[in-house]
Amino acid sequence: MKLQDALFNWLQIRIVAEARPDDRAAMDTRDFFEQILREDHHLSHFEVSRVDETMIHIRYTADGTTKLQMFDREQAEQLLADIEANPKYN
Template sequence: MRLQDALFNLLQIRLVAEARPDDNAARETLDFFGQILREDHHLSHVEVAAVDETMIHVKYTADGKTKTELFDREHAERLLADIEANPKYN
């Protein structure tokens, strides 16, 4: 899995896990993508550094260097919106 895809997937499921703290599947999926980033991409730290009207800034450390990736906020929040809109998951 490409680094940008793994970061985006981690971001999406992190938003879900934070909004739904009792959702065990979300927490397990969050751990899964965290493991991919650690083991496959050798990242030592990943965090949401900032959120503005249109973008979510994800900061991470790779090879001792801190980098930032920007993701479209609406696109990143889509999974949570889809879950919340489906009565099966509420």
């Protein structure tokens, strides 16, 4: 899995896990992607550093270098919107 894909997947499920603190599956999936980021991509730190109207900024450290990756906010929040729109999951 490419780093950008892993970061985006982590971001999406992180948003879900924060919005649904009782959703154990969301937390387990978030932890899984955090493990991928640490073990496969050797990130020592990653966090949401800024959220504005259109973008979510992820700051991460790889091999001692801090970098920034931005994702479209609407796309990142789409998984949560899909889950909330499905009565099966509410």
